[in-house]
Amino acid sequence: MNILITGGASGLGKAITCKLASLAENNIVFTYNKSDSAARDIENLFPNTKGIHCDFSSAVDLENLLRLVLEFNVDTLVNNAYATDLVTKHFHKILPSVFVDNFALNIIPTIRITQEAIVNFRKKKFGKIINILSSAIVDAPPLGWSEYVAQKAYLASLSKSWAVENSSFNITSNSISPSFMMTDFTSDFDERTVEEIVNKNPLKKLLTVDEVSECVLFFLKSSQQINGINMLLNAATHVA
Numbered sequence: 001m002n003i004l005i006t007g008g009a010s011g012l013g014k015a016i017t018c019k020l021a022s023l024a025e026n027n028i029v030f031t032y033n034k035s036d037s038a039a040r041d042i043e044n045l046f047p048n049t050k051g052i053h054c055d056f057s058s059a060v061d062l063e064n065l066l067r068l069v070l071e072f073n074v075d076t077l078v079n080n081a082y083a084t085d086l087v088t089k090h091f092h093k094i095l096p097s098v099f100v101d102n103f104a105l106n107i108i109p110t111i112r113i114t115q116e117a118i119v120n121f122r123k124k125k126f127g128k129i130i131n132i133l134s135s136a137i138v139d140a141p142p143l144g145w146s147e148y149v150a151q152k153a154y155l156a157s158l159s160k161s162w163a164v165e166n167s168s169f170n171i172t173s174n175s176i177s178p179s180f181m182m183t184d185f186t187s188d189f190d191e192r193t194v195e196e197i198v199n200k201n202p203l204k205k206l207l208t209v210d211e212v213s214e215c216v217l218f219f220l221k222s223s224q225q226i227n228g229i230n231m232l233l234n235a236a237t238h239v240a
């Protein structure tokens, strides 16, 4: 399986890259932005991986990646990267330009990469899209996260259309919505907040990147009959 993972050298993306690369039948291209030394470490550890620098804010990087989607003859696309910082402000205090800029930085590149992948998938009548969303689109959204959660909800909606429009071409689009995990993305959270999150979890523990990467592996191996679903990983703090 030829797999493209965005943001595959750090945090959850790294766990996904390493999990899928541990199966010798997979060839993996993963993108990275700042994590260049981690990218080289992964390549050294797994000869079936290649890291490509792709900063979503660079038109040149993005064009290079789009070309590669065809050259690499991708079978599975994992939309994992999140290219902007988490905005933590109440909705009425966020400048409208922040919504526009962050949409351009996160959603538009994801749309363009997915469009290119679908063109390739349709030619060979096979493909899998796996989107990393967030449990915050189902659970009560944390205060101040409106901009982030709205972006994930937008992708959740796109994922359903991708699933419906392409199912007759043997192409699936499924999503995974993880709850809070310890990564660079959440490293600014203070200890007390993290403790509160742990206490609210019925299992009294945080979700791990390894558990989420197991779910990516599940979708990779699953029947194409499984299409258009959103796998919620929140230990049922809220039932969708």
Ligand SMILES: NC(=O)c1ccc[n+]([C@@H]2O[C@H](COP(=O)([O-])OP(=O)(O)OC[C@H]3O[C@@H](n4cnc5c(N)ncnc54)[C@H](OP(=O)(O)O)[C@@H]3O)[C@@H](O)[C@H]2O)c1
Residues within 6 Å of the ligand: 006, 007, 008, 009, 010, 011, 012, 013, 031, 032, 033, 034, 035, 036, 054, 055, 056, 057, 079, 080, 081, 082, 083, 084, 132, 133, 134, 135, 177, 178, 179, 180, 181, 182, 183, 184, 185, 186
């Ligand atoms: N952590 C959580 O609690 C949590 C919960 C639910 C969902 N998620 C989702 O899980 C995914 C991975 O997040 P994470 O927790 O692993 O955080 P992370 O370590 O901060 O991952 C963000 C990823 O996006 C990449 N990235 C950052 N800026 C970029 C840019 N300008 N262009 C292209 N790629 C860029 C990073 O690459 P470099 O490291 O190379 O810069 C990194 O691989 C995200 O979609 C996030 O929304 C996270």
